[in-house]
Amino acid sequence: MLADDGYWQRFWRRRATRRAFLRGALYGGAGLAAPALLACREEAPSTPLPAEEARPRLGGVLPVAFGLEPSSLDPHTGVSGGDHCYFTAIFDFLVAHDANNELQSLLEQGRREYDQNRRKEIYHRVNQFVLREALYVPMLYGVAFVGVNKKVANTGSLWTGEAKWRFPELWLAP
Numbered sequence: 001m002l003a004d005d006g007y008w009q010r011f012w013r014r015r016a017t018r019r020a021f022l023r024g025a026l027y028g029g030a031g032l033a034a035p036a037l038l039a040c041r042e043e044a045p046s047t048p049l050p051a052e053e054a055r056p057r058l059g060g061v062l063p064v065a066f067g068l069e070p071s072s073l074d075p076h077t078g079v080s081g082g083d084h085c086y087f088t089a090i091f092d093f094l095v096a097h098d099a100n101n102e103l104q105s106l107l108e109q110g111r112r113e114y115d116q117n118r119r120k121e122i123y124h125r126v127n128q129f130v131l132r133e134a135l136y137v138p139m140l141y142g143v144a145f146v147g148v149n150k151k152v153a154n155t156g157s158l159w160t161g162e163a164k165w166r167f168p169e170l171w172l173a174p
Contacts, residue, residue, distance in 0.1 A: 071083055 071079060
């Protein structure tokens, strides 16, 4: 072996054996055949759930698989990204994006409406829904804003700073 013999010089001088060629052909053929076989398999028919079983029930167990453990399931004290993974699975955000990334909700309608009577009507519908259904309502104004339903006759919005905001002021301000 010469002193100036480098890796690439030895590599190009080496002869490819028949076994190495067949092994490479086998791996390549298996790699190409596997996706083709998976694409051709028949899907199992999915049966829709009966209407009774499709309704959400209180209580029970929510099986989840997230990479992070939550520090708390209370949106006021949740501080990490792991907590927010659980929040999206548990709490109703009252706001959703459609296929065009437009907000679809009563809350968003109330923010865009300039007629005061129409805004009051929308707010009343939102307030009735929140009082009836939602336990926690995360707001659109960042991580610090969370609306809270205390399951009593009032609904408020808690800001983690020094000021405290009321729910209608936060959502219906022009």
